[in-house]
Amino acid sequence: MTDDEPAVGDDPGPPPRRDVVDNAELALLLEVTGTPKPGNVDRNHDYDDLRFEHFMAGSVGSRHGLELAAGDARLGRAFERAVGGMSQQTAGNTQFGALLLLVPLVRAAASGELTGSRAAACARETTVADAADFYRSFEHVDVAVDDPPDGLEPLDVQRGAEAIPVLAERELTLWDVMEQSASVDGVAAEWVAEFERTMWASERLLDLEGTVPARVARVFLELLAEEPDTFVVKQHDQQTAERASAQAREALEGESDPWRLADEFVAEGLNPGTTADLTAGALFVALERGLDV
């Protein structure tokens, strides 16, 4: 208590509103709360070794990196710290792709208007050091990736920090790395396409009716129906990913039950994780634009 303060304390003023970092963290939490999101861990579905509680801890752990993203740290460093903090739970990777999508969006929101083009502009400003941090972040967790195409073996992300000298030699920025990955990775594709699908999905979240988790489940299905999930392609193959999208379309059209689809996908280990990442990014944008919980 200061000398000037009355014995009963001063008036605290209006309650604290959620800031950009709060909304990014809440987006991660609401993504996994949405149900049924067929094949994902969600409020009603777990895998044996990847469960709902790991996503809770991953969301909280990401926070320190998200704070860097809302400040003036390099985006690569913010991402690396977010992934490092996220990994402080026993299941390993929970939200790697979601964080890769969130970091430029958080930077855009914290520094001005949150638009896809502003987020992409932040992404384009990344440097070789950011690319190095991206590679360092693979040291924290196992992330499902395909083997690199011929000639790109030295840049295989599975090499982690060992690949950094190659990045430096070729002067590759994080933006360059994302451009190279855009054809096989749905999150990298979003960077390059100025977050087009993320922005579209955020508008859907705002326009739909019903509870937030119900809207999340709907938008997840719509995204999956629209494009094969690149994480499913990596873990299985293109054909499986296309079948999953066709099944999502059937569920949207009322020809099948999304709850049954959820059970089937979990049983097959068919987890459209990139679609979940886009859903988390869209939730962040929607929360920033006034989505009420």
Place this chain on the structure above:
Amino acid sequence: MTDDEPAVGDDPGPPPRRDVVDNAELALLLEVTGTPKPGNVDRNHDYDDLRFEHFMAGSVGSRHGLELAAGDARLGRAFERAVGGMSQQTAGNTQFGALLLLVPLVRAAASGELTGSRAAACARETTVADAADFYRSFEHVDVAVDDPPDGLEPLDVQRGAEAIPVLAERELTLWDVMEQSASVDGVAAEWVAEFERTMWASERLLDLEGTVPARVARVFLELLAEEPDTFVVKQHDQQTAERASAQAREALEGESDPWRLADEFVAEGLNPGTTADLTAGALFVALERGLDV
């Protein structure tokens, strides 16, 4: 990038670990993740107007107040800010009691060894200004309370900030207010009893086997079986609360199914919220003491 930093950035060092505030927030998230916690909102149960997503937003919103609790703000102010932030969702009160329990525990953890006696020592240092902030916090949300006993009407918490002159006149600290409420409020009773049940429950969480949500559900039932829930007393009556505890004992002894009990309690609107508050406090202590998620 500083001038001294190499083009590929410096080594980021080990990943960030969860700090005290992170663990307090995660405790709130894991409390509501534990299931079945009969009568509570949990991973598998909602009320129409009080749902899982409101607890997600409440947990994130509490964070700024929890940061004050981990710093050197007055405890009453930390609590008031936590409640104000928590209330930034459409359902109103989600974690008022849990935050009242957490604030002195967070202060103890952030300033030295986390023991019940140290947390109670922090609580005993509260002032009239802290009591005033406690009353101010009732302006943010509707909290279920009984009418005050004869003679204490001027201190009815439902008066909110209007009661502050009476606090000042009677020189009541927040500790005094908790002492006066200890016989009818399980969280106030914990303050006065040096967090005895919270500490016991934290040890149970550490000692039990199985996933964290399963341990949480077990410890919730054990706490409920042991003592009638004061929130149930306030919303219903003593007899109902004693029956709920008897039913919890039956479930623990395998004579009934806790999942069925959860459905019954939700249908009756019988929500042992104070037992949930204690569970959240216990989770915080257990996380600080090394509970792995």
